[in-house]
Amino acid sequence: MDTDRAEESGRHDGSTSAPLVDRRRFLAGSAALIAQGSATLVFGAAPADVTEGDPMRTPGSPARRYGDRSPFEAPVRLSGGSHSLTPLEHLHGIVTPSSLHFERHHNGVPAIDPLRHRLLIHGLVDRPLIFTIHELQRFPSVSRHAFIECAGNSRSGWQGAQDLTLQELHGLTSTSEWTGVKLSTLLEATGVRPEAAWMLAEGSDAAGLTRSVPLTGDVLSEAVVCYGQNGEALRPEQGYPLRLLLPGLEGNINVKWLRRLKLGTAPFMTRWETSKYTDLMPDGSAYQFSLVMEAKSVITNPCGRQQIHPGFHEIRGLAWSGRGRVRKVEVSLDAGGTWQEAQLQEPVISKCHTRFRFPWRWNGQEVILQSRCVDDTGYRQPSREALVKVRGVHSNYHYNGIQSWKIDRDGLVRNVDA
Ligand SMILES: Nc1nc2c(c(=O)[nH]1)N[C@H]1C(S)=C(S)[C@@H](COP(=O)(O)O)O[C@H]1N2
Ligand SMILES: [Mo]
Numbered sequence: 001m002d003t004d005r006a007e008e009s010g011r012h013d014g015s016t017s018a019p020l021v022d023r024r025r026f027l028a029g030s031a032a033l034i035a036q037g038s039a040t041l042v043f044g045a046a047p048a049d050v051t052e053g054d055p056m057r058t059p060g061s062p063a064r065r066y067g068d069r070s071p072f073e074a075p076v077r078l079s080g081g082s083h084s085l086t087p088l089e090h091l092h093g094i095v096t097p098s099s100l101h102f103e104r105h106h107n108g109v110p111a112i113d114p115l116r117h118r119l120l121i122h123g124l125v126d127r128p129l130i131f132t133i134h135e136l137q138r139f140p141s142v143s144r145h146a147f148i149e150c151a152g153n154s155r156s157g158w159q160g161a162q163d164l165t166l167q168e169l170h171g172l173t174s175t176s177e178w179t180g181v182k183l184s185t186l187l188e189a190t191g192v193r194p195e196a197a198w199m200l201a202e203g204s205d206a207a208g209l210t211r212s213v214p215l216t217g218d219v220l221s222e223a224v225v226c227y228g229q230n231g232e233a234l235r236p237e238q239g240y241p242l243r244l245l246l247p248g249l250e251g252n253i254n255v256k257w258l259r260r261l262k263l264g265t266a267p268f269m270t271r272w273e274t275s276k277y278t279d280l281m282p283d284g285s286a287y288q289f290s291l292v293m294e295a296k297s298v299i300t301n302p303c304g305r306q307q308i309h310p311g312f313h314e315i316r317g318l319a320w321s322g323r324g325r326v327r328k329v330e331v332s333l334d335a336g337g338t339w340q341e342a343q344l345q346e347p348v349i350s351k352c353h354t355r356f357r358f359p360w361r362w363n364g365q366e367v368i369l370q371s372r373c374v375d376d377t378g379y380r381q382p383s384r385e386a387l388v389k390v391r392g393v394h395s396n397y398h399y400n401g402i403q404s405w406k407i408d409r410d411g412l413v414r415n416v417d418a
Contacts (some may be wrong), residue, residue, distance in 0.1 A: 011312045044074030075100070076357030078167060082106065085171025088318060090101065093345075094145070094353045096174035098230045100258035103237040104150050105208035110257055111400050114233075114241040117204070119225070123262035133227060133241050139181040139189075142224060145352045147320045149293045151250035151277055151397035157384065158393050161404070161417040166303040169415060170403070173320070175353040176238070178245050179228030183261075184220050193231050196263040201244050201269075204259035211253045212267035214245065214289070222247050222351075225258065231391070247351040248322030249291040250397070253279050254321075270284040282392030293322035296400040297329055297356070297373040303405055306413045310364040317342070318353045321375035325349070328374045335368035335404065335418040336383065342371065350376075362407065369405045384417055 065171035075090035077100055096102075103109075114133045122128035135226040153172035156162050163167075196215060203209040213219060226243040227234060234240040239256030246253055252272060267273065267289065278286040297319035302308045319326045325348050345355035356371070372381040384401035390396075403416035 024081050062316050070142040085167050086174045087167045089166045089303050098235045101174040102172050109236050110205045120207035120260045121190045124193040124196035129190050143178045143179040144351050145177050146247040147353045148251050154399040161415045165305045170298050176229045178226045180224040180226035183223035197265050200262040200268045201255040202260040203255045203257040205257045210270040280394040294400045295373050295375040297371045298403045299371050302413045304415045308411045312359050315358040315360050317356050317371050319373040324376040326354040327376045331358045332370040368406050370402050372402050
């Protein structure tokens with residue numbers, strides 16, 4: 001069978017490095033793709049009553065009060081109890097459906113009655129204030145798309161390539177449209193003392209998670225106290241009824257179930273920023289408050305543990321940067337030897353997942369696919385080698401090395417260190 005494919009690909013040809021140009025070939029390629037079934041489609045077994053009969057001869061089901069996806073659709077979050085992973089390889093566009101947004105909670109998801117919930121803002125302010133959710137919703141509101149990424153996303157990269165799926169390797173990041181009131185609006189209401197430089201944010205879960213937020217210009221202009229996600233109230237897993245959104249900063253500091261903000265002159269040195277969420281450097285020191293999620297990209301199609309067939313493939317992927325917009329994504333079809341620019345799908349939003357595409361014809365030969373992104377500060381996503389040279393291999397966090405997918409002649413896609 002392997003030999004068959006190799007021979008067949010010989011007939012189709014197309015070198016691995018040539019982007020697709022010919023329209024007729026494209027159409028032939030897509031017909032073949034449909035015949036074979038794309039590697040990215042995952043269908044579930046629908047209940048018998050759904051599959052029976054001709055849909056044009058029987059009336060369909062009535063309207064529903066709250067919707068769900070088609071029973072034929074199967075992708076789910078893989079869950080480890082205290083976290084679950086977004087199946088990035090099965091998503092379209094840039095928005096993560098709320099039901100598939102990754103989760104990370106250090107002591108479960110609390111059930112919070114919004115009518116009883118309060119937000120206290122105190123410390124170095126002129127007027128300490130307590131807000132109900134209703135009061136917060138009366139302030140001028142903002143909505144924006146932003147990714148959230150756990151600092152531990154992609155962490156297995158530090159140890160070296162493991163043969164896992166994209167979801168398992170990089171599924172601790174998602175994008176939502178978030179709605180709420182800007183932190184700066186609330187701080188105008190409380191007034192801020194000039195010496196205030198840091199802010200403690202506290203969650204009302206059983207973990208009692210607390211983080212120190214530096215009151216930088218970016219934080220003051222972009223932080224949002226959110227109550228909305230993808231057009232409805234936050235999901236319980238994402239912090240219902242209130243979460244702090246700090247676009248571009250590591251997931252952990254985006255405190256969920258937010259109950260308190262305290263302004264101070266210095267970081268509060270909570271256990272979440274001392275024993276955890278620091279980066280162990282090669283010399284044994286620990287790098288603290290490494291909050292920004294640096295630029296990263298991953299090819300989501302094809303990707304780890306998929307099986308592909310010779311012919312046309314649209315290489316698809318996601319790129320993002322905690323420092324701003326994605327300026328450019330490049331794709332390599334020869335393990336980083338040469339790079340070609342991918343097409344970015346509009347809208348390209350600052351600190352948000354950005355979709356990229358690159359047409360490709362696989363000729364059935366062994367190949368290593370990679371992507372790397374450049375953000376609008378000019379920073380370019382590093383190779384694993386370059387990253388490890390600076391950071392060593394003992395960190396648990398902030399791995400953003402280039403992802404390599406190796407495709408063997410049998411069409412199996414594997415995560416490798418290239
Ligand atoms: N109160 C509280 N906030 C929290 C956490 C938590 O356990 N408790 N987990 C943090 C971590 S480690 C991450 S990565 C993000 C995850 O956000 P999500 O679950 O909405 O994806 O929330 C952060 N905020
Ligand atoms: Mo996290």
